[in-house]
Amino acid sequence: MSPEAAPVAARLEEIPANLVTKCPSCNTMLVTKDWLRDLKTCARCSHHFRLGARERIAILTENFEEWDAELAPHDPLQFPDYLPKRSAAQIKTGAKDSMLSGAATLDGRPIAIAASDFGFMGGSMGSVFGEKITRLFERALDEKRPVLTATSTGGARMQEGLMSLMQMAKTSAAVGRLREEKLPFISILTDPSMAGVQASFASLGDVLVAEPGAMIGFTGARVIEQNLRIKLPKDFQSAEFQMAHGQIDMIVPRAKLKESLAQLLSLLLD
Amino acid sequence: MLSRWLHLEQPIVELEEKIDELKRFAASENLDFSAKINRLEEHKCDVMRRIFADLSPWDRVQMARHPKRPYSLDYIGALCSDWVELHGDRAFGDDGAIVAGFARLNGRSVAVIGNQKGRDTKERQIRNFGQPSPEGLRKAGRVMEMAARFGRPIISLVDTPGAACSPAAEERGISEAIAHSQMLMSRLKVPIIVVIIGEGCSGGAIATALGDRVLMLEHAYYSVISPEACASILFRDPAKAPETSQQLKITADDALRLGVIEEIIPEPLGGAHRDLKAMSVALGAAIEKHVSALETLSPEELLEGRYQRFRKLGDLDDPQATTAHLNGAPV
């Protein structure tokens, strides 16, 4: 297992006191131990670093028990360079694909949770990702669990072609089924939440909660700039931008995220 | 001025010009060249058959984007009577890139939604090159919900290079509009027939492509991303698009093999634009066949079937299952 895969808290003890981590946003040198205690946010500018899928689930829940860990990707198109790229990602993250899902409790309440790992091919959605998300919603419906998903993704996985595109339909339809029951689905949008994933289940949460500064959108800013030959403001598609345009419900700093989610679930269910 | 014909059509167009010239000359001089003209016509058919028997995926992308290719409103005009177009999403505006309304098809009242492209510069702007905006998808959703309420089957014609790409589309929630449209279509209790008539590209296409049956015209393409965008992201070179279009497996044959579509509707020799009437007859017959079959199902069977249709799509290794999955079928 890579260091990325270990929960933040468990690593605190092992970190030497003199180790520092540089904030890419304000260039402050942060004491790594403090930075980990702050859940990988910058104490100076509050920049939220990206979390791996396991870390994400670890900071939000207890008693995580993984589902569908055995599902492994294929190469439906025999797409050039897909296998070596994917193998490298598997070695780097210790995971078979970019999606981690399972059962957990949040403040004692049983939930179903999933998180995508940006470190695995940009957190892209291929067949395994789509299948795990679909099973998550289906099993949550069976076991009457509220659903939380935390996305960090560039979108659909091009290397799986049409099979990836179909995951958008499949996961959106799965949310449709969940909505027949009184089971909340909270979608947590972390940096970045884009394209094919944002244009499917991730936008369909009953509540959309974003982390500060997360980039959220469909077409990336650079592509829009190139196509229209325009210059976009730096905050274009930031969580704050999407909030101002009525596209998300709330922006919650990482330290308060768990508390907010518990509060929302309680308001909807208790 | 943009050439109205594709490079691959040049030999055909040259022969046609020759035939026309001969006909004009024969008429003006009152001579009989019919034997020679017949030979040339036969030769032209041979040339067309040869060219169209061997189209590359990139050729098909060009065919799907052909400036003369029939668009949604052309098919609606040729196939339907009593077309009444409805407008606006009741929240922001009316998107020219999507048409939606009701019409009669083979005597049956249906809802039709379709991506719409423009023919000339002005219309292309109004239609935004067939790239739907949030308000267009929300208009389509409104009309589809109405169709479900009145028990009318839905025909969705897909022909888009992708969803609208602009700050305005992002500000009004293009992601949510695409997502919501798919979820909505998965829950409507009337038959939904989707036909990819030209370009079926990316999120803009899947937004209105969740149906009980998905059909494709022979020279249409269906892809998660445009070959150009894929080439520039993966190979940092949009000029590699012809190669990428091969690798992405985007032709109707590929989509059928992957289990993503039910049927390929053959096009007239030379493509849909050479014979709109014949193309419309074939399209109408295919739609009729599938709507009739679906109309025998109960609403519950319909929804379950549609859910499972997409549910099984995916290619992965599931050791828990007794056999490996390829699109849900044992391999």
Ligand SMILES: [Zn+2]
């Ligand atoms: Zn900082």
